Amino acid sequence: MKLKITTITNLEFGKMVQAASQKLNQRAEFINSLNVFPVPDGDTGTNMSLSMASGAKYEREETSTQVGDLASALAKGLLMGARGNSGVILSQIFRGFSKNVAGKATLDANDLAEAFAAGAQTAYKAVMKPTEGTILTVIREAAGAGKKAAKSTDDICEVMTKVVEAAEAALKSTPDLLPVLKQVGVVDSGGQGLTFVLEAFSDALSGKVDESKDYVPADAEMDSMIDAAHHQSVQGKLDPNDIKYGYCTEIMVRIGDGKLVDHEFDYDTFYDYLAKLGDSLLVINDDEIVKVHVHTEHPGDVMTWGQRFGALIKVKVDNMRLQQETIMEHDQEETSAENKVAAAESAQPQIDMHGYAIISVSSGDGIAKLFTGLGVTHIIAGGQTMNPSTADIVKAVNDSGAKQALVLPNNKNIFLAAEQAAEVADVPVKIVHSKTISQGMTAMLAFNPEADLEDNQAEMEDTLDTVISGQVTHAVRDTTIDGLEIKKADYMGLVDGKIVITNPDRETATLDMVKAMLDEDSELVTIIYGADATKADADKLAKAVQALDSELEIEIHEGDQPVYPFLISVE
Numbered sequence: 001m002k003l004k005i006t007t008i009t010n011l012e013f014g015k016m017v018q019a020a021s022q023k024l025n026q027r028a029e030f031i032n033s034l035n036v037f038p039v040p041d042g043d044t045g046t047n048m049s050l051s052m053a054s055g056a057k058y059e060r061e062e063t064s065t066q067v068g069d070l071a072s073a074l075a076k077g078l079l080m081g082a083r084g085n086s087g088v089i090l091s092q093i094f095r096g097f098s099k100n101v102a103g104k105a106t107l108d109a110n111d112l113a114e115a116f117a118a119g120a121q122t123a124y125k126a127v128m129k130p131t132e133g134t135i136l137t138v139i140r141e142a143a144g145a146g147k148k149a150a151k152s153t154d155d156i157c158e159v160m161t162k163v164v165e166a167a168e169a170a171l172k173s174t175p176d177l178l179p180v181l182k183q184v185g186v187v188d189s190g191g192q193g194l195t196f197v198l199e200a201f202s203d204a205l206s207g208k209v210d211e212s213k214d215y216v217p218a219d220a221e222m223d224s225m226i227d228a229a230h231h232q233s234v235q236g237k238l239d240p241n242d243i244k245y246g247y248c249t250e251i252m253v254r255i256g257d258g259k260l261v262d263h264e265f266d267y268d269t270f271y272d273y274l275a276k277l278g279d280s281l282l283v284i285n286d287d288e289i290v291k292v293h294v295h296t297e298h299p300g301d302v303m304t305w306g307q308r309f310g311a312l313i314k315v316k317v318d319n320m321r322l323q324q325e326t327i328m329e330h331d332q333e334e335t336s337a338e339n340k341v342a343a344a345e346s347a348q349p350q351i352d353m354h355g356y357a358i359i360s361v362s363s364g365d366g367i368a369k370l371f372t373g374l375g376v377t378h379i380i381a382g383g384q385t386m387n388p389s390t391a392d393i394v395k396a397v398n399d400s401g402a403k404q405a406l407v408l409p410n411n412k413n414i415f416l417a418a419e420q421a422a423e424v425a426d427v428p429v430k431i432v433h434s435k436t437i438s439q440g441m442t443a444m445l446a447f448n449p450e451a452d453l454e455d456n457q458a459e460m461e462d463t464l465d466t467v468i469s470g471q472v473t474h475a476v477r478d479t480t481i482d483g484l485e486i487k488k489a490d491y492m493g494l495v496d497g498k499i500v501i502t503n504p505d506r507e508t509a510t511l512d513m514v515k516a517m518l519d520e521d522s523e524l525v526t527i528i529y530g531a532d533a534t535k536a537d538a539d540k541l542a543k544a545v546q547a548l549d550s551e552l553e554i555e556i557h558e559g560d561q562p563v564y565p566f567l568i569s570v571e
Helices: 010-033 044-061 067-081 084-100 109-126 135-150 156-177 179-184 189-206 219-233 267-275 299-307 320-347 365-373 390-400 412-424 437-444 453-462 506-517 535-548
Strands: 247-255 278-285 289-296 310-319 356-362 378-381 404-408 429-431 468-474 479-481 484-486 491-495 498-503 524-529 553-558 566-570
Touching: 010 044, 010 067, 010 189, 010 278, 044 067, 044 084, 044 189, 067 084, 067 390, 084 109, 084 135, 084 189, 084 412, 109 135, 109 156, 135 156, 135 189, 156 179, 156 189, 247 299, 267 278, 267 289, 267 299, 289 299, 299 310, 310 320, 356 365, 356 390, 356 437, 365 378, 365 437, 365 524, 365 553, 378 390, 390 404, 390 412, 404 412, 404 437, 404 453, 412 429, 429 453, 437 453, 437 468, 437 566, 468 506, 484 498, 491 506, 498 506, 506 535, 506 566, 524 535, 535 553
Parallel strands: 356 378, 356 404, 404 429, 524 553
Antiparallel strands: 247 289, 247 310, 278 289, 468 491, 468 566, 479 484, 491 498, 524 566
């Protein structure tokens, strides 16, 4: 007998949200693999998964039984946890959704359809230049199908079926709407993430078990999620004794196997028990395997619980208090050198910031020091491989104690999260839309602490086009973009975000990229070498660049940045 549902209560809504969070968690790596650009930043899946996990957490903790209140909690959690453009757009969809259902105790089929339509509308408004062939197309088509279905049936399962069918059809069409997707032969990664959310909603309502075979848990998936969780919690100055849960515990269980099995696997049962043992919990499963990551004081209890569902096939326990001691020892080794720098800086006359905080997003100690030297007051660790959340940016602004703030994202995928942060921060905030580290540094030269917020933003943004930014990194997949054939592990030169050079040899790729950046007006070349390059590598490159034009001024700085062995600017 086919299940018919005409009302969504708090129970159904909770199941929908948690199912969506779980599905995005499971499919994060698959979504990441759809990123078009072959640079090692395939993070759409991770961003959407972490954003939805934040939304699901807020929804779980909301005590109201009103669906309108639960939707509002979901939207708040998504807003604060939003990472990357895909995470922000997802948060905007549910912002519109929640406003539409505000004050409602339950939802009928028409309420749900109208809420999706409101979500689509809000998401389109949030993006300055909406692009078709993306997550926006998927939500618009899905919402349209939902409204049409709700006119002829009160069965919510039927409406959701039509919503999912339309989302899947729209997803398949994304390569036809966005040429770059067609070149590479993939669907839009953000659109795929949203389709997974809608599928999870539908499955949770109909009681269908997800039996798709396109997902096999991989170590890389678990690792990326764990790294993301750790990125948020590891603090160099944290006293090891202040760590509440001292053991980072990971297990892998083959479901149904083993002599101690007395429980049939149920995700909620399995998860809920572990949730009481600690924090930073991640549970990923398919039909055969369940993987667990948790911070706890009782790793033995985690293992025992796992054995009640199956055989332990992998166990890993790390003492985080010892790890933290090691981190602190490392930090202390660097402190003496830093103190010398700090002493030198304090000997300089300090600039009166006139109530300003300037917050810059970057990775690498060297780059952080360069920004600080230019007047940046606060650094948020992040960038290409880990976009900070809206909450990260809000916290930096609010904790600064400043009367006003400027934010340098230094990455276009952080723009929307930064703009959301500006809306909810305690003080006025403006975003300087720097797409690269080089642009951010150039913008700082135009900062005037005596000018007002709007004038500073305008002046700093005016400088962004005066610098050409080059980035060297390696390709993570074979692809062809704009007629350029790229092989996995080749080095690529990106000029202002566009791949212009590819070569198996890093030195050749870098020099060819610099050649493409130079013209007769070029005066200054700045080379920032990363964690995967050395000062000797930078010196060798500088010599080769100087040979191209003896009148060029060349600066070399240590950046320590990951992902990019060289960041190069030409002015």
